[in-house]
Amino acid sequence: MKLTFNFPQRLTALAIFSLICISWIPVHSEEDSKPFKILTGHSDKVTDIAFSADNKILISGSRDKNLKVWDIDSNKVLRTLSTESEGVTSIALSRDNHIVVSGDIDHSVKIWDLQTGKLLITLNGHSQPVEAVAISPDGKLVVSGSDDRTINIWNIDSGRLLHTLTGHPDYISDLTISPDGKTLVSSSGDVDYMAKLYGNIKVWDLETGKLLYSLKQTSPVAKIIITPDGKTLFSGSFGQIESANSSINTIMIWDLKEGKLIRNFAENTESVESMTLTSNGKTLITGNFRGNINFWDWQNRQLLQTLKNDSDPINAIAISPNQKHIASSADNTIKLWKTPPI
Template identity: 20%
Template sequence: MKQIPLTCSGHTRPVVHLDFSGLTECGYFLISACKDGKPMLRMGDTGDWVGTFEGHKGAVWGVALNESATLAASGAADFTGKIWNAVTGEEVHSLQHNHIVKTVAFSHDSQYLVTGSNEKLVRVFDLNSDGKALESYAGHAGAVKRALFCRNEKCVISCADDKSMRLWDRSTGQEVTRVEFNSHPNGLELSKDGSILTVTYGNCTAFYDMETLTQLKEITIPTRVSSASLHPDKHIFVCGGEDFKMYKYDYITGNEIESFKGHFGPVHSVSFSPDGELYASGSEDGTLRLWQTTVGKTYGLWKCTEPTDLNNSTTTTSSNSATPTPNNTVGGGVVTPAPTNATVSCPPVSTTTAPVTPTPNANREVTAN
């Protein structure tokens, strides 16, 4: 059965980074970073546009959502990292840096934010303070590409253009371990349980034990790879890179399962949804695409009709595009959802001028027309 992705348009320049929230009472959400300077928030399972965060004055390179989808973060070429209320769209903090901010990530409890920048520094901010850096780690000899909290948030892991990955002890501020690569590392992702670190560099995707930083396996991909994501169940992983293709691999055997095209430019970022039912990709072509983990399964906007007569019937899938209305943006506490071909209850923001937080245990239903 053919893989038919959902295409999410709306950005006007390359989409360079993606991040999913955790599962919430209202489903899960997806945020995208784009060189157009306007991070977008979407429903994670359908791609339906929720809103656009307005405020940056340069390309946005990194984004993050906290587990509960109540906070969003973005790092940009205007030398700031911004924290947003993801329910109202209001800017909460603007964290000043001295150079382009390439990466942002929340701690699990949403109390801290780690950033990495072209200053070659990794910083940790206390979001309960006035926006000053609580910790700063120097040592990289190149721009920091990705940084994450790890080891129950006692450490920070970062990778940079100096062809290295470094582990920092937050209690001492010292570098604990360094891993050297033969090319620039591009992607860094921690598995949902925090036990496995996925790293991409050159045409390789490698997996490390997070406790020991010993390499578990390294798999060669047929292209220079920019990003990879391990399924929550750890049985498969997906990756994408310069040849416009998406690749799916068996994590245990290292064998390629399938590859397919959909984007019209290099793939910059890929990520599995928190339930593992789909994965998202962002590309140089300015679009996001959502792909089914199990092709043909009824999920979100994909509807599968099972054949009752194999001689006369076929199994079909349908897909839809999720497109925002350009002038409807998040900002000032007012959000108007874009028109959609789906009926959605329990949205993350109100359609009135007084945003309302989703009520607990609310039911969410999506029905494609």
């Protein structure tokens, strides 16, 4: 039996449905839902951003071939580091704030002295653009992942290549290192339907370069991150299109020690472009394809807050160590937000 409604009935039903939907929208003030600062100075897309440990400085890398060091209080650029390459794809900052590493489209990895802006060394070992870089917690190693499907582990002081890791059947999309510095996790954008290799994730012993195990996500993986306690791994995906308005299987949660899937985070229905975590590991923050910043209580599967950043995909996102500020970018600017109560 098909139910039909006349026009007044449809309006009433729509009003009730709207009230129900509104009751589920996280409440925040208009001021908190807008960026309090916008940093301008890059001439092309910002690809990566990071806060310094003292919360005073922001570092950004861009397709305009430059890294910029910003004073957050004054909005001023303290220093511009020119790579003289084809563009910066990724950056990593050492825990002591002395070293910043950049991955470049020109296949190289550059190591900089952040205090002086001096280029210390250029690492050449990849045959295609470098998509991801990471620094070990003790500051002794640099890891780089490339479109050439390899991962290189370097000594940060000498620039000596220690290991080259192979096994991903497609480009390396992201890298992350466990807080204890023992485990390296890599992801790739595999789209090999014949071999059924979608979104490979590989877990390695960082010291020896030995592959410990592999995980498979059913869509190309864009970002990965480990909780501060080192127990849980999140993988964010470009997504499988379910309809014109949504995608599925875009966040997976893994037990890093056991190598087992904990949860398919089906509550997230948008492709993940960028991702970070609060310092306590309880809130997952994602930047998605539609330009939103979502704050998730991932253990309870609850969306805590949404900030509307832009209409374009959020390429980069970071949270300050004191948890007070969020930085995001969807273009050649960087927006700073007050972290909502979460």
